[in-house]
Amino acid sequence: MLTKKEKHAYQKMLLAQKEKIVRKLTQLNNESKEVETDIAQDIVDKAESSYTKEFLLSLSNAEREQLALIDDALHRLKTKEFGICQMCAKTIGKKRLGTLPWTPYCIDCQQKKEEEKA
Numbered sequence: 001m002l003t004k005k006e007k008h009a010y011q012k013m014l015l016a017q018k019e020k021i022v023r024k025l026t027q028l029n030n031e032s033k034e035v036e037t038d039i040a041q042d043i044v045d046k047a048e049s050s051y052t053k054e055f056l057l058s059l060s061n062a063e064r065e066q067l068a069l070i071d072d073a074l075h076r077l078k079t080k081e082f083g084i085c086q087m088c089a090k091t092i093g094k095k096r097l098g099t100l101p102w103t104p105y106c107i108d109c110q111q112k113k114e115e116e117k118a
């Protein structure tokens with residue numbers, strides 16, 4: 001079981017990470033015109049426009065995905081499910097939570113998921 005203090009620390013980490021991503025996304029939106037110009041320059045330079053665009057898109061998708069994971073984790077903090085694997089219901093290691101507090105899975109299930117993807 002997590003102590004109140006531990007929960008508070010995880011919540012702080014989650015909120016800090018959320019803020020970081022939100023700020024980055026907002027910045028990206030504000031600078032989208034500049035980014036477009038950079039991409040145009042890249043097309044001229046490397047003729048790899050589709051690759052560059054896809055890369056930028058996947059990047060923001062990953063960040064959006066992480067935002068959703070963070071929101072879920074914040075919700076789980078309130079329901080006592082935080083730190084419990086959403087797949088096998090085992091406790092997630094504290095070391096893992098310390099680096100990835102938004103993770104919904106224990107290391108075993110995460111590996112299984114990644115193998116499924118590959």
Ligand SMILES: [Zn+2]
Pocket residue numbers: 085086087088089090105106107108109110
């Ligand atoms: Zn698991």
